[in-house]
Amino acid sequence: MCFCGQALPFEQCCNLIITGKSKPENAEQLMRSRYSAYCAKNGEYIVNTYAAEKRLEHTVEDILLFANQVEFVHLDVINTGQDQNFQYVEFKASYLDGQQLEVLHERSRFIKEDGKWVYLDGNLFPCEGKKVSRNDPCPCLSGKKFKKCHG
Numbered sequence: 001m002c003f004c005g006q007a008l009p010f011e012q013c014c015n016l017i018i019t020g021k022s023k024p025e026n027a028e029q030l031m032r033s034r035y036s037a038y039c040a041k042n043g044e045y046i047v048n049t050y051a052a053e054k055r056l057e058h059t060v061e062d063i064l065l066f067a068n069q070v071e072f073v074h075l076d077v078i079n080t081g082q083d084q085n086f087q088y089v090e091f092k093a094s095y096l097d098g099q100q101l102e103v104l105h106e107r108s109r110f111i112k113e114d115g116k117w118v119y120l121d122g123n124l125f126p127c128e129g130k131k132v133s134r135n136d137p138c139p140c141l142s143g144k145k146f147k148k149c150h151g
């Protein structure tokens, strides 16, 4: 299974997009590949898929600092949409910061630059983190207990 939750292995899913072997057809595919790039700790790809006007606000170092501190365990794509100028993807990305489970719930906005989908910005929904106990079901939804999986 790919990091992004699709049935194909990473090499045949998001990694094709990350390595440039295939092009994302829509914003959702780009969003999934950016999520998987966090999991694979590919900071350059994440910087390069920001819209040009945002790219300078982000550094590979900052992204890797975050990607190395946490462990992304699950992605839920909730909704997609589009209007004349943008495509939108609403998602929940769950990650562990130690034993603390945080959920990044965002509605992201994407634009096409030079024929390429890039991430522009997003609105965050408030989310409360919670502590995961050793015997809780693992938040990656593997069906195993936390202590036997990501714990």
Ligand SMILES: [Zn+2]
Residues within 6 Å of the ligand: 002, 003, 004, 005, 006, 010, 013, 014, 015, 032, 033, 036
């Ligand atoms: Zn994928």
Ligand SMILES: [Zn+2]
Residues within 6 Å of the ligand: 073, 138, 139, 140, 141, 142, 149, 150, 151
């Ligand atoms: Zn797990």
